[in-house]
Amino acid sequence: MPEEEKDYYVLFHNHTEGLELYQYVRSRGISVKISPTPRVASVCCGMSLLVGADAIAEVRQCIEASQAAYDRIVALPRQIDPHRDKFC
């Protein structure tokens, strides 16, 4: 799978961990989004951080620098398609 067609999801044990890393990463101007965790990444609900392929290296550095707690990082083919027209 080409890197540009991939997205990364940072998964957490709880939302407190997720919000802490989100704030740390955003304070450094790195582009990430809070996302519901895709089912293919985990059967548990809750927030994850959606990171593009161009930013994942920086996010990994942030995790290391801040010693942020997290569960794991999952690489997935791009999940988002605005023209899928599947609502819930």
Next chain:
Amino acid sequence: MADYHEMWESLGMDVKAHDQLCAVLPTAFGDTYLSQENRPENMAYYDFVVSEIHGVRPAELIEHQKAGGKVLGTFCLYVPDEIVFAAGGIATGLCGGSQFWVPDGEKVLPKNTCPLIKASVGARVGRTCPFFRIADMYVGETTCDGKKKAWEVLAEDVPVHVMDMPQMKRPQDVQKWIGEIGIFRDVVEKFTGNKVTKENLQAAIVLLNEKRRALARVFACRKADPVPLSGKDALLMMQIAFYDDPGRCAEMANKLADELEQRIRDGHGVFAKGTKRILVTGTPMAIPNWKLHHLIETSGAVVVCEECCTGTRYFENLVAEDCQTIEEQFSALAKRYMKNNCACFTPNQGRIDDILRLAKEYKADGVIDVNLKFCTLYDMEGRDVERALKKEGIPVLGLETDYTDTDAEQLRTRIGAFVEMLG
């Protein structure tokens, strides 16, 4: 990962069935919301709320119950939340906006009932929504025939109090509504064990007015061109306002408004200047009903305002804060709530006036009048809406839809043609 299964099981939910909703929500939210570019930073809060939609807020409500508090579920803008909060309770919106809940609703209601009612009843009887399980009491109202009968079904399973809505707006109808609010106060006092006093009612009036002011600030920013916030994001903020803690709701909406006002000063928009601007009017869009807004905003236009229960009606008009007695406060509540212009009233010229006013205020290039299938009231009122808009030279498109995906492509074609026609 956050695991709420234990909490859901303790609520008596059908966790296996609920899991199907958990499986599709991330995809729908990603496609609809996370596909947008250049969103305001402060939308992250709302993304977080959706990501934890059946976890964080339900857990807060359960904590409130453990401390002896009550949670009352509501379905309509006419129910005065102030009474609930004054008595130390929490009011939370319960309307269902997902097709997922409709089949369970159809087990106990006729199929030709509007999807909002079917989904709301389905969420309770199917035991697939924590909010519907947590609420200690439901507060219904007589805004339409479908709802009136739905309360009878729900009352077999959960305590329900029904407020008898006036159908007209004469002075005696406002008086009647003051009486209904009084009856509601008595019910809430008995249920919570707490008295509604002038002081705690004043605090609740101020609390909810602050929420209305904050939501109004965000909406005011949508009058700018380029518009600094998508219609989808504004809709999400409104949907969450129905069940979030009101103080936090105001705080987060004010933060968003701060950012939007800065964007306007910087000339920074989420759509290019000159993008065709749509006012949406009609039936409410309960969470997670994002279909229409998504279709409009992926068809070359932007939604700049919603004249509906999940739009301006929710925050326009404040309750007077300078009342000297509790009787005056009740009168102020009734007057404020009776200013809402729902299609359940006859006549309902106020709604037509609102649509025309908002179309001008928000500089709408066109209006989309949307009707949830089987909502007779809004469907019938569509004729007057169309006539008034055409008289003013404002293009209008009437649409009927439900929560399914099946008409998405057809709607996209019609919306696309409408936007193209706007020039």
